[in-house]
Amino acid sequence: MSTPAPLEFKGRMMGISVLRILHNDLDELSDYLKHQVNKGNGLLRELPVVLDIDVQIIDVDGLLDVLRKQHITVLGAYRTAASMEAAVRRTGLPVILEQKRGQAELAEATPAPPQAAEPPAPQTPVPPASDAPVQMVESRMITAPVRSGQRIYARNSDLIITAQVSAGAEVIADGCIHIYGSLRGRAIAGAQGDESARIFCRDLQAELLAIAGRYKVADDIGDAARGRPVQIYLDGEKLCVDPLN
Template sequence: MKTGMVPLTTIQLHSTDLNALQDELSRRKAEAPALFAGLPCLLSLADLPTDVAGLQQLVSLLRQHGLALIGVRSCPAELATELASLQLADFGQASRPPRSKPAEETPDKSTTDESGCRRAVKVHEGNVRSGQQLYFDGDLYIIGMVSPGAEVLATGDIHVLGVLRGKALAGIKGSPDAIVSCVHFDAQLVAIAGHYQLFENGHALTNQSVLVRLDDDQLVIKGAEK
C-alpha cells in the first residue's frame, strides 16, 4: 500500500430541492459532459439540513449524473451510520486550507500571493504525457508540453513554457488569485479555484500565448500584448 495526496472536488449544495438540483446538474453536465464523467468527488454536508432518506436521494441523484461520489465532509453524527450502506467514506470536518509555506529544501524558490503568504515553487523539466497527472502544493512551472489527456494541478499558479493541450487546474485549494499562463494555448480544460471552462471546440486564442485569471467568479482569457 502506498499513500499519496490526491486532489478531490468537493460539492457544496445550497439547497436540498431535488427538482432544482436535477435541473442545475443537467445544465452543468450539458456544458461540460467530460468533466462529469466519473469525476471523483466529496459531498459537503455542512449547514445542509437533511435526514437519512434525504441523504440517500442526494447521493443517488449525484451518481445518476455520472459523478463518482466517494465520501462526505462535515457529516452529522446522526447520519454517520448510514455512510457504509451508501459506500461513502467519512472525510471528517471541512476546514480552511492552511497557508502554504516555502519548501525547506528550496528556500530561495518561492513566490508571494495577495495575502502575503510565500508559496513554494516547482520547476518540471520535460513533457507531461497523456494519462499522467502532475500535482504541486505551490506554483508550478512546466518547461515542456502538457499533452492531451494529461493533467497539471497546483494550489498556486501554473505556467506552461510550451504547449498546453491537456488540463490545467490552478488554485485547487480555493485561491482565486491563482493564474494559468502558457506559450501556446490549446487546452482541453482550464480551471481556477473550482471555476472551469472546457474547450471542446477550440478557442479564438488557440496557439497563442495567453494568461487566464479569475474576475468576479468568471474565467478571463487574454492573449499576450504585442
C-alpha cells in the same frame, strides 16, 4: 523472519472537489448535473467529491442516486446543515467536521479532571503552533512534451513547461503554471488552495482549467481566448481567462 504487513497507509495528494447543493428539487439537480457532465465531455465522470448540503431538507438517498447515475463518486459530506446531518449519517456517509467544530466536540467529550487537593505546580507555557503558509521551493521545469495520460505535479512550487501539454495529460502545481507551448490537456494551479496562483500559456486549447478548486471545462472557456496567449486567474469566486498583450 517478520511477517509482511497486510496493509499500509500511504500519503498522497489527491484532487477532491466540494459539491455544494443549493436546491432540494432532485429533478432540477439531475437535469443540471447531466448537462454539466455532458458539457465536460466526460471529464467530470468519476470525479471524487464531498457534499456541502446548503439546504435545510432534501432526500439524501435520492440525491446520492442522482449523483451515482452521473458516475460522481461521493466520499462524504462537509459542512452539512445541522438539520441534515442525521439523515446523511443514516446513508453510511461520513460527515467531515470542520476543525473548530471537531475540537469543540472533543473538548465536550473529554471528562474534567478530578479536583486536586492542592494546586498543581506551575508549568512552562508551550508556544502555539505556527500558522505560517506553505514554504514554496524552487520551480519545477519540464522541457519534454507532456504526453496523453501523463500527470505532472509540482509540489509546493511553480511549474514551468517549455513544450506542449497534450490532450489527456494533466499538469498540477501548488503555485503558478507557465506553459510555453500549446495547452491541450488539463492545468490545475493553486492545488493546495492558493487563490493568488495563475496559469500562463502561449496557446490555449485546454480541456480543463482550475485554480484553487474553481474550474472551467472546454465549453466554458469561449472562442475568444482559444488559440491565443492567455493568463488565467481568480477574481473572487470567478475564474477569469484574459488574453496576454
